Amino acid sequence: MNQLPVQAFDAARHTFRPALLHLEGRRCLGVEPRSQGDGELYLSPGFIDSHAHIYPGATDLGIAADRIGLSTGVHLVVDAGSAGSTSFPCFRDYVVPTYQVETRAFLNISRVGLVTKQPYYDRRNLDQAAAEACLRDDRSGLLLGIKVLSSGLIVEDAGMEPIRAAVETGQRLGCPVMAHLVEGPPSNQETMALLGPGDIITHIFHGAPNLTANRKAGAHPDPRHCSLGNVMWNADGTPTPPLEAALARGVLLDVGHGAASLDWEVARAAIGAGVRGFSISTDAHIRNIETLVHSLPHVMGKFLALGMTLAEVVACVTSIPARQLGLTGWCDHLTHCATLFRVRPRLAQDPPYLDAYGAEIPAAQVIEPVAVIRRETLCSLDPSGSTHP
Numbered sequence: 001m002n003q004l005p006v007q008a009f010d011a012a013r014h015t016f017r018p019a020l021l022h023l024e025g026r027r028c029l030g031v032e033p034r035s036q037g038d039g040e041l042y043l044s045p046g047f048i049d050s051h052a053h054i055y056p057g058a059t060d061l062g063i064a065a066d067r068i069g070l071s072t073g074v075h076l077v078v079d080a081g082s083a084g085s086t087s088f089p090c091f092r093d094y095v096v097p098t099y100q101v102e103t104r105a106f107l108n109i110s111r112v113g114l115v116t117k118q119p120y121y122d123r124r125n126l127d128q129a130a131a132e133a134c135l136r137d138d139r140s141g142l143l144l145g146i147k148v149l150s151s152g153l154i155v156e157d158a159g160m161e162p163i164r165a166a167v168e169t170g171q172r173l174g175c176p177v178m179a180h181l182v183e184g185p186p187s188n189q190e191t192m193a194l195l196g197p198g199d200i201i202t203h204i205f206h207g208a209p210n211l212t213a214n215r216k217a218g219a220h221p222d223p224r225h226c227s228l229g230n231v232m233w234n235a236d237g238t239p240t241p242p243l244e245a246a247l248a249r250g251v252l253l254d255v256g257h258g259a260a261s262l263d264w265e266v267a268r269a270a271i272g273a274g275v276r277g278f279s280i281s282t283d284a285h286i287r288n289i290e291t292l293v294h295s296l297p298h299v300m301g302k303f304l305a306l307g308m309t310l311a312e313v314v315a316c317v318t319s320i321p322a323r324q325l326g327l328t329g330w331c332d333h334l335t336h337c338a339t340l341f342r343v344r345p346r347l348a349q350d351p352p353y354l355d356a357y358g359a360e361i362p363a364a365q366v367i368e369p370v371a372v373i374r375r376e377t378l379c380s381l382d383p384s385g386s387t388h389p
Helices: 088-098 128-137 152-158 161-173 188-192 211-217 241-248 264-272 289-293 296-305 310-315 319-325
Strands: 002-010 015-024 027-033 041-045 047-052 074-080 102-108 143-149 177-180 200-202 252-254 337-345 365-374 377-381
Touching: 002 027, 015 041, 015 310, 027 377, 041 310, 047 296, 047 319, 074 337, 088 102, 102 128, 128 143, 128 161, 143 161, 152 161, 161 177, 188 241, 252 319, 264 296, 296 310, 296 365
Parallel strands: 002 041, 047 074, 074 102, 102 143, 143 177, 177 200, 200 252
Antiparallel strands: 002 015, 015 027, 041 337, 337 365, 365 377
């Protein structure tokens, strides 16, 4: 029997503690706490990417889930509204079974989902009865709730209708709504007011303005020209009154990095003001995976550089999203579902940490997964990113 010294994540206390991982070959027998000791490897519950787009071929943005899955230390990838009630059966029956990584999904309130980036152009697709039937009838365990995109570039003339439909459906079913809030109109102030306990705001550090103000200011989004109705955070990093009210109601927060939804100065200010308790997710899709996002560990590295501790960052991809998504027991068994990783210095060949506006985030360290544990078996990650026992 081999003993591997690790720093094991304590999900209850959000800290790392010295431990020994007991191995018999590649079989994980248990994790034994130690009173002291160090080691270059960290052991955490399996990483969760709580916002991505993994319906390739049939949607405008989709990539294969395994591209951002186990090979990057991620054990669960959540699709954020790629499928609607019409397209979900194909996703469930023909796409998900091809993946090695575990998946869940939020159902788009639009029947057609993200076949294009105009899911609400035809208002007839805002079919609440069809969404409700799809959620009620699904026996796969994949569906977590409802996704709605409520930002100016997506809703076009539909205004508040998509988010109202999503919230009404969620309330009838008692399931959460994940709301994509970026540029207005409608303003974030209007949309946040509709969200209730357990609902999730994604793209929380977007820094994007109201489109009306932006047209006056210039073509490129610039947080300096945000209208007050679209700002989530004050300049000092504290939440604006509409967001503060939403948080007091029990609304939850998700990063949703994406291609246009992370302003590092907004995130740095909020983190500096003590904002924690959000989930860190990639919003990975075909337009950002090679340029900005790369992987969940890459995005985690950005938040390490923005002033969070390693334990805080790991909580944002394990215990916090598990709680937000209702995944009971996710952090309880490090021999069944876990990620081994190291923190190393950045190298010249490592991709830069860029925010959605192309600004580079100064950073000295990289979070690098080296193995995953699945069902008591240790699977190493080789340089190509594949897994093997």
